Amino acid sequence: MMSLTSYLVLAALLFLLGVFGVIERRNLVGLMISIELMLNSASINFMAFNHFLFPGTVTGQIMTLFVIGLAAAEATLFLAIVFAVYRHYRSINVEQVDHLRG
Amino acid sequence: MMMQMLPEFAMLGALLLMFVLTLSNSLSEKSARAATLILAALVAVAAWAAMSQQGELFSNSYRLDPYSQFFKFLMAVGLFANAIFGWPLRSIPKQQRTEYYFLFFAAGLGMMLLASAFSFLVLYVAMELLSYSMYTLVGMRRQRTESIESSVKYLIIGASASAIGLFGVSYIYGATGSLNFGTVASQLASSSARSALLLPGLVLVLSSFLFKLAAFPFHAWAPDAYESSASPVAMFLASVSKLAGIAVLFRLVYLVKPYLPEFETVIGLLALASMTFGNFVAFRQKSVKRLFAYSSIAQAGYLMLGMIGFGASAPEAVVFYSVIYLLMNLVVFSVVLELEREGEDPQMASFQGLYRRNALMAMALLVALFSLAGVPPLAGFFGKWLLFSSAATAGHVWFVVLAILNSVVSLYYYLFLVKAAYYGEVPEGAVIGSRGGPRLAVLIVTIAITFLGIYPRILTEYIGSLNLPKTMLP
Numbered sequence: 055m056m057s058l059t060s061y062l063v064l065a066a067l068l069f070l071l072g073v074f075g076v077i078e079r080r081n082l083v084g085l086m087i088s089i090e091l092m093l094n095s096a097s098i099n100f101m102a103f104n105h106f107l108f109p110g111t112v113t114g115q116i117m118t119l120f121v122i123g124l125a126a127a128e129a130t131l132f133l134a135i136v137f138a139v140y141r142h143y144r145s146i147n148v149e150q151v152d153h154l155r156g
Numbered sequence: 157m158m159m160q161m162l163p164e165f166a167m168l169g170a171l172l173l174m175f176v177l178t179l180s181n182s183l184s185e186k187s188a189r190a191a192t193l194i195l196a197a198l199v200a201v202a203a204w205a206a207m208s209q210q211g212e213l214f215s216n217s218y219r220l221d222p223y224s225q226f227f228k229f230l231m232a233v234g235l236f237a238n239a240i241f242g243w244p245l246r247s248i249p250k251q252q253r254t255e256y257y258f259l260f261f262a263a264g265l266g267m268m269l270l271a272s273a274f275s276f277l278v279l280y281v282a283m284e285l286l287s288y289s290m291y292t293l294v295g296m297r298r299q300r301t302e303s304i305e306s307s308v309k310y311l312i313i314g315a316s317a318s319a320i321g322l323f324g325v326s327y328i329y330g331a332t333g334s335l336n337f338g339t340v341a342s343q344l345a346s347s348s349a350r351s352a353l354l355l356p357g358l359v360l361v362l363s364s365f366l367f368k369l370a371a372f373p374f375h376a377w378a379p380d381a382y383e384s385s386a387s388p389v390a391m392f393l394a395s396v397s398k399l400a401g402i403a404v405l406f407r408l409v410y411l412v413k414p415y416l417p418e419f420e421t422v423i424g425l426l427a428l429a430s431m432t433f434g435n436f437v438a439f440r441q442k443s444v445k446r447l448f449a450y451s452s453i454a455q456a457g458y459l460m461l462g463m464i465g466f467g468a469s470a471p472e473a474v475v476f477y478s479v480i481y482l483l484m485n486l487v488v489f490s491v492v493l494e495l496e497r498e499g500e501d502p503q504m505a506s507f508q509g510l511y512r513r514n515a516l517m518a519m520a521l522l523v524a525l526f527s528l529a530g531v532p533p534l535a536g537f538f539g540k541w542l543l544f545s546s547a548a549t550a551g552h553v554w555f556v557v558l559a560i561l562n563s564v565v566s567l568y569y570y571l572f573l574v575k576a577a578y579y580g581e582v583p584e585g586a587v588i589g590s591r592g593g594p595r596l597a598v599l600i601v602t603i604a605i606t607f608l609g610i611y612p613r614i615l616t617e618y619i620g621s622l623n624l625p626k627t628m629l630p
Contacts, residue, residue: 065326068374069323072319075321076316078311082308082312085312088299089312089315089316089319089601092316092319092320092322092323093319093322095323096319096322096325096326098325099323099326099329099330100295100326101328103201103326103329103330103333107330107333108333111333113329113333113334113335114329117276117277117280117325117329117335120277120280120281121280121322124280124281124284127284127285127288128288128315129292131288131292131311132311132315134306135291135295135304135307135308135311138295138304138307139304139305139308142304142305150527
């Protein structure tokens, strides 16, 4: 039987992986996946808290559904912008998409 | 409920109508703009009509109180003003101009929902609605590749910030079992055993708000986004979209603050960092839009300083300064738009000799910049005085002293622009502004800034009559 703590640790690790990815990845799609990892780690937290601490309520589950929906919307928008970036720069590497300074 | 949420429904109606209009290719730009002006005016009327509404909707996750209703009205007026000032849409491709107006209302709806959000769920959804619209708006300037670059940067930083905030919300949920602001605040009041999760959660949520406000250390997107987006979008970012961040951040701070004295110091320090960073980096800027981006980072700092004030003075100071902040930025960016050439941004040099080319705009710029710097007797001075005295009564005298020094520093770079506008030689081939419409509007706003500086009572008494310190609490 898994305890709440193991879920929380899993979520925290995923979150940190996501943060690390956002800092380290140089590929736009990789960045998007890292952000998705952060969102999903939050979802795991919501579900775990809901299941272990507040059984009988659905607040956490509803929040998770919203997170999934909005993450999908975000992915769509992100990919559309990545396409536009590719059309301009012929690359989706952030190091080549770097003209603004200051 | 229809009556209570009238402004939101009006905005939703406007949004849907604009969406239908984008589908028809025959719509000319002029008629799209006319439709936007009429719809924005209707939304403002609806927001005015719903001013006295109060109540809690959707099992207390959506709160209507004088605070939210005032901010909604201010946002609606701000949108209307943006539709007037933010024109012509030179740098946005022709076929996308109706889409611009559609996204304009989508962002507006997100802002209005934010002003009333009383639960983290509503907050998250509303913030994403606003953010997604803004990401797209920033990337709309297609002639320049930098636009899409800043859009992708804005999106990455924004999406990470909201993911961080969401992770924080999950801890808050774990600590309290609720997503409601009121419940979270009352749980804080009675320190239970689980509250070890609460503080990290709140800190993470706070950092995602700082991103929305473009406050230090989450400001990095702002200068790029301002510089490379079309000027009307930059005006939107600087004026109304800031209001939404202010409204929701202050609501949360106000609820949480009484139980967490440390929070005050943290916000105060971040406020100081924001001002100092914004003001000192603004010095070195060549591009005027970048300069105003850094200046808005500094302004966010002043506002955050006012938020930590004590008791009754804080809400009044924050609301008053929000009004003034909107007016000042509208004027500043309409001058930027006036000086904009085809596809190019105004640099410092474009301000040379503005006085000889266009005396009205030069005068408006002077008033707005002095007001931003806080020179009496303009409204910005009184607004800052309220913010600073609110922080001082809470005992943060040192913060206030440093903030005043910061205002002096900011005067220096604002004066550079004023000097260029009044004493500079007119450069060859300079643009002579010739837009008829917005001039009258600029004049009206400029007079309002001066008038509110001399008779701030008109506004402060009205804000006082809303009884914010009482009505904001659940």
